[in-house]
Amino acid sequence: MTLLSMAGIDKSFLGIQVLHGLGLDLHAGELHAVVGENGAGKSTLVKTLVGVHTPDRGTIAVDGKPVVFSHPAQALAAGIAIIHQEFTLLPDRTVAENVFLGREPGRRGLVDRRAMETATARLLAELEETSFGPQDPVRSLSVAQQQVVEIVKALSTDARVLIMDEPTAALADHEVSRLYALVHRLIARGMGILYISHRLREVFDLSRRITVIKDGRHVATLTTAETDENEIVRLMVGRELSDYYPPRGTAAERGPLRLSVDGGSTAKLSDIVLRLHAGEVVGVAGLQGSGRTSLARALFGVAPFTAGGMTVDGRPLRPRGPREAIRAGLALVSEDRKAEGLALRQSVRDNALLVERAVFTRAFRRRRSDVTALLESVALRTHGQDQQVRYLSGGNQQKVVIAKWLGVRPGVLLVDEPTRGVDVGAKAAIHDLIRGLARTGMAVLLISSELPEVIGMSDRVLVMSEGRIAGELPAGPTEEQIMRLATLGRAPSGVAV
Structure with missing residues (x-):
């Protein structure tokens, strides 16, 4: 059953055409992923679908009947709800108050709080959500829990089409699996989900079909089971997945020792031993909570080592804060650029x-x-x-x-999740940039939760487990080798560490 269809959608702004005859459809009980580089037209497509923009040409149909939306409220009334990457919740109100915001049930001219909380509790139960309740203030919830509130809000409107825009961008690794479970429950209810994401692994894990758009045009709609990541990347950016990472460094490009740590320890790290040379990119992998980010923060003086020794370019250093680390030649690209990296x-x-x-x-x-x-x-x-x-x-x-x-000319660059929340084209550009910096003599410590990124970018890989470096792997390890170290704290048979 087709819940939603768009055909021949054109949209221009100030004489510049952004969408060119775009179209797609969504069936009941399926997750249909939409992928494309930044600027491909995904956001404009979604905004046109929910009534933020009115198409110049083309048709939108719900249950086979043509519709014209001039406001998101009209789309919501037709059963189309959207969960934006940036949530729209009021932190000082309760879960129930947020779910029914602007649609509060009333009795005798007063808001019926009991009815509101009862309805919210029922929807939470349907999603098997027990970690919070209708009366909890949204401010007290984690990002993943707030996302559940957004989903409950959509269900409370009897929405049958749910648009999810980069739903895992702000989630920790262990929270993503929770979202997967929620998505499967929604699909089992017969809901259709339009899923916008840069993360191809999620797209392949969850979707039934994938639509690729580029420069505002429909490139292809493929059945997920009959394609692979390499083909999707080629359709999105015009190159193969094998060309996704720049060539690794050579032994000749490896220069003198830039950074060394011996026995570095903090409340979250134990006995860190680390060597980082000019001209190399060293990857750091590990499960959520393994100490990857704690390592970067310790090196940079945010939560400095309390034991052990550290040198930068042969000079002893124990930074008491980031300012000292910067003056010594260290730089940190933190995992949350919006909160910690930019004004x-x-x-x-x-x-x-x-x-x-x-x-x-x-x-x-x-x-x-x-x-x-x-x-x-x-x-x-x-x-x-x-x-x-x-x-x-x-x-x-x-x-x-x-x-x-780059303005302060660091010798050591620490990069934590360098390509989180960016599209595949931008990822390739950032990878080229990082490798280029290494070739100028910079030493790069690259921390990432994406194993293909660690494998593709690194001259060697350090794997962390429970606050320790469980082992070191040479260039080009397999995901299995990394996960063995990350989960068991020891190397696969035959691999030296």
């Missing part, structure tokens, strides 16, 4: 100079970097240096984060 409402120019201004205050006027050169070095795509960073794509935001560090 979103400031310009590209101001963000590019953020570290120089903050750390080298007195010498700033004398040593101020050429912003244009910095931005060109990371191949930033922007409408100008005065553009606010919040309006850039995820990939371009990450390039600004890297650019701000």
Whole structure:
């Protein structure tokens, strides 16, 4: 049964055509994934579907009947709900109040709180959600729990079509499996889900069909079981998955020792021994909670080592804070660029100079970097240096984060989840950038939860387990070898560590 169909959708803004005859359909009880690079037209397609934009041409039909939406409320009334990447919940209100916001049941002119909470409890039970209740304030919930509230909100409107926009972008690894279970329950109820994601592994895990769009045009709709990641990447960006990562470094490119740690320990780390040389990219893998991010924070002085020794370019260092680490030649691209890496409402120019201004205050006027050169070095795509960073794509935001560090000329670059929340084209650009920095003599420690990224980018791989480095693997290990170390704390048979 076809719940939703779009055909021949055109949309232009200020004379520039963004969508060119786009179309897709969604069946009851299926998850249909939509993939494409940033700027491919995914967001415009969704906004046109839910009434934020009105199509210039083309048709939208629900249950086979043509519809025209001029406001999202009309789409919601027709059974189409959307969960945005940025949630729309009110943190100081309860779960039930958020679920029925603007649609509160009433009795004798008063809000019927009991009815609202009873209905919310029933929907939570249907989703087998027991970790919180209708009366809990949203502020007290985790990101994953808030996502459940958004889903419950959609179910409370009797929505039969659910659009999920980058639903795992803000979730930790262990929370993704919880989302998977929820999605399967929704599909079992007969709901149709339109799933927008950059993460191809999720797309292949969950979807029945995949639609690829590029430059506002429909490229292909494929049955998931009859395609693979390589074909999807080729359709999205015009190259094979095998070309996804730049060539690794060679022995000749490996330079002197940049960073060393002996017996480094904190409350979350134990006996860390680490060597990082100029010209190499060393990957760090491990399960959620294994200590990957704690390692970066310890090296950078956020939560410094309390025991053991550390040297940078042969000089002893035990940074008491990030400022000392930066002055010693370390840089950290943190896993959450929006919260920790950028001033979103400031310009590209101001963000590019953020570290120089903050750390080298007195010498700033004398040593101020050429912003244009910095931005060109990371191949930033922007409408100008005065553009606010919040309006850039995820990939371009990450390039600004890297650019701000290049201004202080670090010798050691720590990158935590360098391509989280960016599309495959931007990922390739960031990978090329990281490898290029290594070739200039920088030492790179690359931390990632994506095993293909660790394997494809690293000259060697350190695997963490329970706050320790469980072992080291040479370039090109298998996922099985990494997971064996990550889960059991020992190497596969025949692999030296």
